[in-house]
């Protein structure tokens with residue numbers, strides 16, 4: 001058995017990130033400043049987006065993006081139950097109502113063909129999530145949205161580097177929100193980016209992310225700046241710091257290598273675990289994409305085992321293999337169940353997945369030996385608890 005605990009995720013921080021961070025700390029300016037400006041421009045160029053707003057997290061990014069799209073009390077936003085709860089929480093923070101469309105069990109993404117049935121006169125946006133880095137089917141979503149006059153906000157928290165039909169997520173005529181949380185494909189510690197094709201959304205999100213102030217402090221306190229500012233609307237404190245951007249500048253340069261390595265490791269799992277009873281391996285969507293492999297999430301086939309998914313995870317932990325749970329379907333949390341009367345079986349596909357999904361160790365820096373340890377432990381647990 002493996003001697004040291006293997007986490008399911010670990011950021012890959014190189015010497016360049018460390019040197020840049022030290023440079024920032026010594027520079028006399030550590031909060032929002034020139035490095036955030038550079039990182040934002042480089043990230044927008046990478047994804048091919050027109051406008052970008054750096055934020056302290058994707059959660060903050062979703063919040064300001066929804067508000068910038070004009071979403072407010074009583075409005076409806078169509079989204080998926082299979083997501084991190086930030087997607088729904090931010091809709092509720094705007095006073096709006098999340099309307100859920102179930103997922104495809106195989107791809108874990110929203111069923112685009114079911115969306116139109118849920119559109120009402122109150123619908124203001126469709127909010128797909130590119131689950132674990134495999135893009136949702138954007139073409140039909142964009143078509144429905146333009147025909148019905150609603151916005152598309154992509155939760156691209158998992159999708160840094162993902163491509164849909166040959167184009168990077170972030171370059172479509174929508175607004176997208178990326179996450180740089182430490183478990184994601186690249187990290188700034190915490191952090192996020194709103195990328196939009198709409199100048200008005202850009203301007204409003206830019207104001208909202210920093211108190212509604214029309215000039216940020218590093219511009220005000222620079223030699224040529226003026227200390228005065230106006231507050232056009234009551235905004236939030238969601239700005240990204242130069243400390244974060246220092247990491248992001250170098251993570252972005254290393255991203256392609258991270259993506260290639262994640263894909264290689266995902267294929268290794270696919271090959272090693274193919275046909276192993278007790279596990280349903282991740283499926284690919286039928287349209288052309290680049291999967292960013294933020295996570296490798298098989299389903300534990302609990303109908304063929306004597307244990308459930310949580311026990312499966314505990315058994316792996318006992319063998320020093322860490323796993324993650326991404327995620328419990330959002331409609332099953334008590335707040336949402338109580339407020340909207342949602343029962344687990346109202347979204348049967350998401351419920352099925354939510355009971356079975358598990359994230360296996362996957363990160364650049366995971367060695368083949370580490371992965372072999374995880375594979376051996378998985379086989380061992382599945383064999384021990386076969387029904």
Ligand SMILES: Cc1ncc(COP(=O)(O)O)c(C=O)c1O
Nearest residue numbers: 057058059083084086157179181
């Ligand atoms: C689908 C999804 N949306 C939004 C978020 C929020 O990202 P952040 O942690 O950067 O706020 C996450 C985080 O895991 C996520 O998985």
